[in-house]
Amino acid sequence: MKKFLLIALVAILTNGCGVSERINIGKQGVFTVGGTVIHKEGIYDNSKFIAWDKQNETGQSYHADHAFVNYQIPVNANKFPLYFIHGYGGSGVCWEMTPDGRDGFSTLMLRKRYATYVMDLPGRGRAGRTTAENIVKPMADEMFWFDIWRIGLWPDFNEGVQFPRNPEYITQFFRELTPDLSNHNLDIPAINALADKIGGGILVTHSAAGYPGWKAAIHNNNIKGIAAYEPGGYVFPENEMPDPMESLTGTLSGIPVKMEDFKKLTQIPIVIYFGDYIPEEPSRNLGSENWRVRLQMARKFVETINKHNGKATIIELPKIGVYGNTHFLMQDLNSDVIADLLDKWLKENNLK
Amino acid sequence: MKKFLLIALVAILTNGCGVSERINIGKQGVFTVGGTVIHKEGIYDNSKFIAWDKQNETGQSYHADHAFVNYQIPVNANKFPLYFIHGYGGSGVCWEMTPDGRDGFSTLMLRKRYATYVMDLPGRGRAGRTTAENIVKPMADEMFWFDIWRIGLWPDFNEGVQFPRNPEYITQFFRELTPDLSNHNLDIPAINALADKIGGGILVTHSAAGYPGWKAAIHNNNIKGIAAYEPGGYVFPENEMPDPMESLTGTLSGIPVKMEDFKKLTQIPIVIYFGDYIPEEPSRNLGSENWRVRLQMARKFVETINKHNGKATIIELPKIGVYGNTHFLMQDLNSDVIADLLDKWLKENNLK
Numbered sequence: 001m002k003k004f005l006l007i008a009l010v011a012i013l014t015n016g017c018g019v020s021e022r023i024n025i026g027k028q029g030v031f032t033v034g035g036t037v038i039h040k041e042g043i044y045d046n047s048k049f050i051a052w053d054k055q056n057e058t059g060q061s062y063h064a065d066h067a068f069v070n071y072q073i074p075v076n077a078n079k080f081p082l083y084f085i086h087g088y089g090g091s092g093v094c095w096e097m098t099p100d101g102r103d104g105f106s107t108l109m110l111r112k113r114y115a116t117y118v119m120d121l122p123g124r125g126r127a128g129r130t131t132a133e134n135i136v137k138p139m140a141d142e143m144f145w146f147d148i149w150r151i152g153l154w155p156d157f158n159e160g161v162q163f164p165r166n167p168e169y170i171t172q173f174f175r176e177l178t179p180d181l182s183n184h185n186l187d188i189p190a191i192n193a194l195a196d197k198i199g200g201g202i203l204v205t206h207s208a209a210g211y212p213g214w215k216a217a218i219h220n221n222n223i224k225g226i227a228a229y230e231p232g233g234y235v236f237p238e239n240e241m242p243d244p245m246e247s248l249t250g251t252l253s254g255i256p257v258k259m260e261d262f263k264k265l266t267q268i269p270i271v272i273y274f275g276d277y278i279p280e281e282p283s284r285n286l287g288s289e290n291w292r293v294r295l296q297m298a299r300k301f302v303e304t305i306n307k308h309n310g311k312a313t314i315i316e317l318p319k320i321g322v323y324g325n326t327h328f329l330m331q332d333l334n335s336d337v338i339a340d341l342l343d344k345w346l347k348e349n350n351l352k
Numbered sequence: 353m354k355k356f357l358l359i360a361l362v363a364i365l366t367n368g369c370g371v372s373e374r375i376n377i378g379k380q381g382v383f384t385v386g387g388t389v390i391h392k393e394g395i396y397d398n399s400k401f402i403a404w405d406k407q408n409e410t411g412q413s414y415h416a417d418h419a420f421v422n423y424q425i426p427v428n429a430n431k432f433p434l435y436f437i438h439g440y441g442g443s444g445v446c447w448e449m450t451p452d453g454r455d456g457f458s459t460l461m462l463r464k465r466y467a468t469y470v471m472d473l474p475g476r477g478r479a480g481r482t483t484a485e486n487i488v489k490p491m492a493d494e495m496f497w498f499d500i501w502r503i504g505l506w507p508d509f510n511e512g513v514q515f516p517r518n519p520e521y522i523t524q525f526f527r528e529l530t531p532d533l534s535n536h537n538l539d540i541p542a543i544n545a546l547a548d549k550i551g552g553g554i555l556v557t558h559s560a561a562g563y564p565g566w567k568a569a570i571h572n573n574n575i576k577g578i579a580a581y582e583p584g585g586y587v588f589p590e591n592e593m594p595d596p597m598e599s600l601t602g603t604l605s606g607i608p609v610k611m612e613d614f615k616k617l618t619q620i621p622i623v624i625y626f627g628d629y630i631p632e633e634p635s636r637n638l639g640s641e642n643w644r645v646r647l648q649m650a651r652k653f654v655e656t657i658n659k660h661n662g663k664a665t666i667i668e669l670p671k672i673g674v675y676g677n678t679h680f681l682m683q684d685l686n687s688d689v690i691a692d693l694l695d696k697w698l699k700e701n702n703l704k
Contacts, residue, residue: 022427023377029456030449032527040492044506046499049601049638052440060492063526068445075374088404091478093420097382104381126443126477128530133489136533138481140392140412147398154396174415175384178480181488181531249401286401 023110024075034122034186034193035066036131065182067190068120068127070096072106074113078352080201080224081115082106083194085187087207087232089145090176091125092118094206097176098331099169105330108339114346117198121209122190123182132183142174148249149327150277150287158277162324162332173331187212195222202351204342207327208232211255218257218264225269225351227342229329232294234301237262237308242300247282248289252297266310269349272298273315273338275325291327311349315341375462376427386474386538386545387418390483417534419542420472420479422448424458426465430704432553432576433467434458435546437539439559439584441497442528443477444470446558449528450683451521457682460691466698469550473561474542475534484535494526500601501679502629502639510629514676514684525683539564547574554703556694559679560584563607570609570616577621577703579694581681584646586653589614589660594652599634600641604649618662621701624650625667625690627677643679663701667693 044059070092073081084095084106095118096104106116123130143154152158157165164170191212195201203226205213210231217223218235236242238256245252278291298314305312317325322337329338346352396411422444425433436447436458447470448456458468475482495506504510509517516522543564547553555578557565562583569575570587588594590608597604630643650666657664669677674689681690698704 021378023380025375025377026373028375028459029453030445031453032524035527037523038490038492044495046495046505046638047636055491055493055496057492060495061526062490062492062494063523063529064490066527068527070448091480093382093478096422101381101383107380120478125480126445126472126530127527128443128477128480129490129527131490133487135485135487137485138390138414138416138483139407140390140409140414141407142414143396143398143412144407153398171389171415172384174413175387175418175420175479175481177415178478179533284399286398 023107026073026075026077028072030068030070032066032068032127033197034190036064038062038064038131062129064129064131065122065186066127066129067122067186067193068092068125069117069194071115071117072110073115074110076113077115078113080351081117081198082109082204083191083198083201084116084118085191085203085205085209085213086119086121086124087205087209088180091178092120093125093176094328095330097172098335099173100164100166102335105335105339108336109342112339112343117194117201119190119194121182122186123180125178128181130182130186132181134179134181136179136181142177145174145177147285147287148290150275150291151326153285153287158324158326160324161277161326162334163326164333173328188215191216192220195220198222200224202227202346205229205231206330211235214265217268218261223268225346225349226271227345228270228272230274230291230294230327231272231298234297235262235265236301236304240304242297245293245297247293248284248286252293254297254301263308265312266305266308268311269345269351270302270305270310270312271315271345272302272313273317273329273341274298275327275329275332276318276323277326313345375459378425378427378429380424382420382422384418384420384479385549386542388416388483390414390416414481416481416483417474417538418479418481419474419538419545420444420477421469421546423467423469424462425467426462428465429467430465432703433469433550434461434556435543435550435553436468436470437543437555437557437561437565438471438473438476439557439561440532443530444472445477445528446680447682449524450687451525452516452518454687457687457691460688461694464691464695469546469553471542471546473534474538475532477530480533482534482538484533486531486533488531488533494529497526497529499637499639500642502627502643503678505637505639510676510678512676513629513678514686515678516685525680540567543568544572547572550574552576554579554698557581557583558682563587566617569620570613575620577698577701578623579697580622580624582626582643582646582679583624583650586649587614587617588653588656592656594649597645597649599645600636600638604645606649606653615660617664618657618660620663621697621703622654622657622662622664623667623697624654624665625669625681625693626650627679627681627684628670628675629678665697
């Protein structure tokens with residue numbers, strides 16, 4: 001009997017209380033970072049009601065240009081949290097959902113005990129108040145994004161694509177698109193503000209957040225590593241610039257930075273992931289074209305970092321036998337594989 | 353020894369594995385509900401790239417007017433989930449955060465084992481794509497909201513107010529404001545879409561979501577109860593309309609519905625909560641005025657429901673010894689008390 005009870009006790013304790021599927025959250029919440037405030041001069045007059053959507057602005061304030069952050073800290077969290085920064089066209093939801101209801105990517109990493117901080121960049125999602133003026137109106141563009149993001153060539157899906165083909169799921173995916181109400185120069189300050197508030201962490205960027213990610217890391221010692229998913233842009237030392245690369249979606253040029261700044265990127269581990277359906281040769285396919293030049297410039301970027309004694313890696317998923325990934329790797333059907341790869345890289349680089 | 357092990361085993365099992373502070377999540381994620389889609393006629397042309405923010409819309413689609421929903425289902429969830437619907441001026445963050453970093457209200461209820469579904473109504477937060485056209489520009493209005501929501505009379509706080517006075521926390525609160533990009537007629541369909549997707553649940557509304565909440569519940573048997581925090585509007589049987597009530601922020605009128613529809617609201621438990629700083633008599637204070645008439649009409653609403661054999665309750669918190677609550681009771685310093693009261697009401701009404 002004694003032996004039985006002892007075994008039962010040990011089993012329970014080592015099994016994390018018996019259910020491996022659950023996520024044990026210690027703390028979670030939402031906060032804002034970055035931003036500015038406009039103060040209108042004069043004395044505030046609260047003697048008259050005008051309308052719910054019209055104000056006498058005199059003497060009032062308006063906070064703007066901040067980012068929103070959703071965070072979850074698991075029990076026994078790993079050493080560094082993950083700072084998730086989304087790309088163009090959407091919001092932080094890309095990290096928090098999949099079109100067909102599987103765990104979002106941040107949830108996958110939470111299950112591996114990473115604290116997760118998912119940002120809505122200024123002007124996106126909940127971070128709606130900005131200093132910019134915008135006219136917002138419907139513009140039908142979903143087929144364009146379906147193509148650009150290499151899900152297929154509308155209405156056809158890429159062969160073997162890791163995207164759920166049910167129309168309801170495609171609908172869920174398209175609805176992740178949301179307006180950008182910002183003036184577009186706020187991403188680097190927002191990333192810095194998050195890293196400064198929370199401290200040492202790993203930047204996980206997608207697409208257009210790639211370039212702001214490099215810039216933030218150059219100046220912010222709180223960024224201990226970067227995992228960039230199909231980044232949209234790259235920095236280079238001003239004297240080691242690659243040739244611009246032409247594609248059907250425009251010219252891709254490296255962004256010059258001072259050598260001493262570029263060298264900051266040699267001091268932290270960096271990994272770049274690219275998915276499938278990216279040919280080496282030019283074509284008429286806009287999705288292929290956009291990412292062809294970005295993949296090729298990514299290789300040069302990694303080469304340049306390592307030439308200066310850095311620790312950068314580029315993982316071209318088809319080359320390691322992982323096929324079918326679109327631009328939205330974190331939501332693809334094999335996102336668990338993508339998460340496992342990230343976890344492995346973090347461990348190997350002493351970032352876990 | 354045997355006795356010791358047995359005691360240890362029981363202690364661990366009954367203590368939920370030893371740490372009462374953790375939240376055990378079984379499943380969490382994000383999805384969209386409701387909405388529509390615009391299809392532009394013609395054949396989609398993907399042969400040319402125009403610009404990232406300009407499209408040839410021919411043959412393309414645009415999903416719009418949907419709502420976003422963040423959900424978390426704890427292990428051993430209670431019988432009914434809570435559907436959180438935010439009010440005017442903000443997004444679902446009002447349920448997920450507090451200005452000073454305490455647990456958000458949905459987290460408090462999650463700790464009590466309620467599954468939580470927090471909506472961004474169409475046109476708000478992540479649900480940015482709508483069929484409306486909007487000009488969005490800065491408008492300094494934060495002092496107005498500080499007053500309307502009864503935090504105080506800017507720059508003075510109400511005496512004993514349950515709001516954290518640190519300027520950084522006030523900043524966090526103001527940043528919850530975010531534009532509404534919708535055409536304003538989408539809230540009832542969104543609530544219905546959520547309740548239809550998930551099934552039986554309790555509607556928890558704030559402020560301007562109060563009226564859509566009553567309307568959704570009239571037609572949707574999936575809404576098993578309603579907890580309304582300082583609702584902005586009320587329905588009445590068309591032959592039992594109260595007199596309109598004048599206030600400095602406008603005339604408050606009941607919304608007429610057919611008797612057979614109103615009777616639906618007598619079939620589910622309903623509770624309405626109001627906070628502090630709401631006088632019985634008219635004044636020059638816009639915050640006092642706006643909620644004076646709404647509190648008084650709420651009493652008539654509850655009376656009318658119960659006159660028809662309903663199960664409605666109104667809780668005026670100062671009358672039960674809970675002082676200092678603003679319009680944002682769910683974020684106030686005593687939000688844990690507010691959560692306990694809701695939990696108690698749910699239990700008492702067999703909704704837990």
